[in-house]
Amino acid sequence: MTISASLPALRAKTLATIDRRRVAVPPYALDSVSVGVAHIGLGAFHRAHQADYFDRLLARDPSWGICATSMNSSATAAGLHVQDGLYTLALLDEAPDYRVIGAIRETLPPRDPAFLARLAAPSTKLVTLTITEKGYCLTPDGELDFDHPGVRRDLSAAANGASTSASTAVGLLAHALQLRRRGGGVGIDVLSCDNLPANGDKLRAAVVSFADRGDRDLGRWIADEVRFPNAMVDAITPASDAALAEKVAAETGVCDAWPVQREAFASWVIGRDVSARFPDLEAVGVVMTSDVAAHERAKLRMLNGAHSVLAYVGLACGVTTVAQAMARPDIADFVGRTMAEEIAPCLATTHGLDLAVYRKSLLQRFANPSVAHHLSQIAWDGSQKLPIRLLGTITENQASGRPVGRLCFGVAAWMRFVVRMTRANSVLTDPLADELTRVARKRTSDAEADVRAFLALRQVFPEGLARSLRFQRGVEAGYRAVIDLERGATLRDFQEYTNPETYPEGREPT
Missing domain, CATH: 1.10.1040.10 (N-(1-d-carboxylethyl)-l-norvaline Dehydrogenase; domain 2)
Structure with missing residues (x-):
């Protein structure tokens, strides 16, 4: 029998059993956190990198909790839901450091209408994405690929008024921004966190191009009211495995089915072309720059x-x-x-x-x-x-x-x-x-x-x-x-x- 099999599951109610001298746990009350970030791409990198930054920010400002989904797989969202959104981050160094991350307050399966509602809600002030290079559906020249099967499906659905289940992140964003505009025109910041040169510029161009195909007024509104800052993210994040789960169990005394690991080093550089709504991530180590x-x-x-x-x-x-x-x-x-x-x-x-x-x-x-x-x-x-x-x-x-x-x-x-x-x-x-x-x-x-x-x-x-x-x-x-x-x-x-x-x-x- 493994160590983890004999232990209670990681949940909000088992946080108190973790030895805080060995493992860092959220220093804020989980029930005090409100969602201000909608994230697309609930993979290991997001949980090891951006969510860690937001976890530290929540100790200062509880309005930046995360609601997260993925475009395809529902496994991680379902697994984290069972654990009340909690998971362990192992920072790999000569002496590993372990932290329980509480920033993800809500997880939803792909194409859940509730996530679209989150994107459109005025209380959501930031959208972040980790969908890998291929998730942007771009041509080799960096333009939106209108021949991509997913883009074609989403354009057809938008034309027929059936955009609630977009199959691409670009289609999902375009529909959500259409709803925000109809609901009062509240802008938002959309932040790509993928290894793509000029990622914000490319995402902005893709979303505006998609919107223009069906509604040029929407395209103009997005260009005027939505910020797409460029960003660079850096942290080597190995895949999780059974050995990690056992190490985490030994350290925390609870069974975490969804731990992640990364090197101790992490960096996040974001362009200053953001709105006044943007979170104060500089307070937790993010570099804001014009270059x-x-x-x-x-x-x-x-x-x-x-x-x-x-x-x-x-x-x-x-x-x-x-x-x-x-x-x-x-x-x-x-x-x-x-x-x-x-x-x-x-x-x-x-x-x-x-x-x-x-x-x-x-x-x-x-x-x-x-x-x-x-x-x-x-x-x-x-x-x-x-x-x-x-x-x-x-x-x-x-x-x-x-x-x-x-x-x-x-x-x-x-x-x-x-x-x-x-x-x-x-x-x-x-x-x-x-x-x-x-x-x-x-x-x-x-x-x-x-x-x-x-x-x-x-x-x-x-x-x-x-x-x-x-x-x-x-x-x-x-x-x-x-x-x-x-x-x-x-x-x-x-x-x-x-x-x-x-x-x-x-x-x-x-």
Whole structure:
């Protein structure tokens, strides 16, 4: 029998049994909290990051409780409902720290009319989203994809007056904002917390474009009355597992079926383009700035870009977690040089951010043995992540004559990851899984032919980059090298291959 099986469940009534000398519990009365935030995307990252900030804010201001839902799965909402919205956050360090979070005061299943009512209620002053890159239904150019099946369904439902069960976050927001406008025109702040460049700008454009299709007056009202600040979020959040539940049970003395964990470090940077209604998150450590873009760019490219390279290279080497990969000197050196030589040079100096110090801190965070962050988790949705995390850097480096070999290696490692998953008949978690699988099934380990087939995927690779001979050759060289990695070679065998002869764009050989 496990420890947790013999313990009482985590509930509001069992909080008093937890030893507060070992575990932090909400310092405020749960029944004093009112809902001021509606959140879409009730996953581990929201609960480990934004909800933690709001939990600390509630000790100062009880009007910022959270009502949360997900667009698809109802399991987390149902599970947290049973636990009165409570769950444990484990902060992973040499000596782990445990906190019971009480910020989520209401959980609702997908497409529940009660959540739409929350979005439309004047008492709701902020909407936050963690729906991953694919949840925004954007084209590679960052515009709303009107050919997306979910967007088409939601537009059709809106035209027929049946928008209560939107299948996309954009459709849901548009309908909720329509109701707010009809109910008195009270504006609201909508805050994306996903790894998407200019996430607020893109979300605003998507929602306004959606609204314009059916009601241009609504589109204008949204543009005028609703704020969509840009934001950057940062905290490495490994998936929860049974081992975490047992550790939490041992520390808290209660059975928590929905614990989450993250590294001790966390950061949240939000643009100052917010309304007077916006919560005082600066009081709990959030950075409010007029230059989110610089922070966001550094994080997406340096942290997330390096993470993706690390994930696909590590998986090719047969490694399971980030820390295990960083324990291999050849992988750690490869990732460190990728950051220093190919990513950092295209990042402008950011006020308050020393890139050399930032790089060093990231490598230390990656190597933290207390954080069992599975490479497979980072590898999900590669078709959505590569354009944001790697391809933009490659394009800029090529235009400036800087090296791109290691980044091309990362792209090639993603291609080989797709091939291995397909050959093993494993589930490929990616919105383009069908297209990727069709490409991968025909691959023969001929680097030139295989790379050409992947580069033809316009949903991933822009035509200009895909046609670049320098890029093609870099990825082909990486593709051959990754095959050798799969056979047991080390990255030390490829120290110099990563810088194939450079041909300035426009003067490449044919």
